[in-house]
Amino acid sequence: MKQLHPYKIGKKVLWFDSVTSTNTKAVEIMLREHKAHGIVVVADEQTHGRGRVNRKWISPRDGGVWCSIIIKLENKKDVLLYTQAASLTVVRLLEFYGIRAQLRWPNDVYVMKKKIGGVLLEVHSKQHDEKFLIVGIGLNVNFSEDSTPDYLKMKMTDMHRLLNNAPKPDRKEVLQKLLEIFSSYCHFISSGDRQRVIKEWKDNIVLERKEIKIVIGKRCIMGKPVTLRDDGGLVIEARNGAREIVHAGEVFFEA
């Protein structure tokens, strides 16, 4: 029998005081829980929050929504769609609070050239080759001056700062809205409306026309972004005019 609400995201929300990384905690929970799909792990602080390619994600206590959503992966091809859905969720959530955000390829969320959020998706297996996706989302809600490292001060922002004098957004309410929006994207994915997610992702990405440096393994390409492909790839025009497609997973990206 088909479940009536197959995408009941947030049916169980486990809120921790402090963890190394909510993604790591979510893997532990996914391995021990019988019905892990839809469980959400949140923490007030992460001591070892992670970004892509082992970069650090600064996650001070009460500074943001640091969460990981456990999704049962029915089709490996959906990983990219979920990544796009997660970053779009942050854009839509900020829109709900009156903040206009944009995506920077592949999935970073920016407001006025400053990063406010990022996503980190990881695939893990359980017995019988069941695959689960850990959808990690980090969103800066309220960073205090002293919890912001110097090297990030000019490069990042948070919701409270952008809302001027308005009261600090309540992180529980932010999370609730975030889960609601993410659930609706999950519904598009499960009902086969993949193009809707891809199109929305493309429409929200800002491709800067200036030259960028991309490092793939030991190779380094200098080039200008030209266009986006449906498979999430970015087409770059190198200095010698040659076109190259780069994919997020293999790329270390420097502006």
Ligand code: BT5
């Ligand atoms: C990301 O990586 O943007 C993915 C971040 C995902 C974080 C969430 S929080 C919940 C879950 N649990 C985890 O452990 N992770 C996920 P990347 O594109 O690699 O960006 C990392 C870079 O962003 C760093 O090298 C810094 O330059 C910058 N950065 C670090 N912390 C930041 C912050 N709080 N706000 C803005 N920029 C930050």
